[in-house]
Amino acid sequence: MCFYDQQIFTCGDHKWGRFRAHCNKEYRTGETCGMKLIFEASRVGTKCQMCKKHEVIWRKIAQAHERVKRWESEGINPVSTDKEWDNIAQWQRELQDINMMRHTKMRSI
Template sequence: MCFFEQSLWACGLFKWGNMRNQCLKEKRIGKTCGLRLIYATTYHKGPCKICQDLSRKSRRVQKMNSDIARWRLDGNRPATIEATGEELRLLQNSVRNLQTRHLAGTIFGSKRQSENDAKPSVKRRVVARRPAVGEQL
């Protein structure tokens, strides 16, 4: 039962902060037992980083859609419409990826609960054995 700081945004997304108190179960310095408890929560009124990126990119998508509609009415910019359409598809994929990350609960590239904290890595040594007398390879 290790205690960590937590940041919580208005959208419900949270991020684990620094470790504040280590439990007695884990004897190694800097290692955790895998159970994260909240020491203190910092509330942020504004949107999280993912929400900011989503709003910025969705405004850009709206602008591109209005530009393409205006250019189609003019009828004299087929190359610009095609290039902007391709850029619009890439931007829409990026928006979908951000929405998926937000629903999955990841922020700033880290996951809500790290599997590495729960299971310490063990390096195993592979030893080649000699064949017994009369045994074939």
């Protein structure tokens, strides 16, 4: 139960900061017990890296959908649209991975 700073992002996620103080259970110099308690929590005015990455991927998917829609209306090569659909599917898998990481992180608190 050693004490650490904590940063809380606008999205509600958090990040552990630097080490601040030892607890009374740890007697070895320079070692921590492994349990983290909050010494000081500070709010950060930005979103976490996972949320930023999530937004970037959503923008890529929206742009790809727009391109596919335009290409299909113009009658452009269907091979290009198939490749773009493959890219969209890959980005959607990345979004699922990000959501899974977020849920496991929130469950581990």
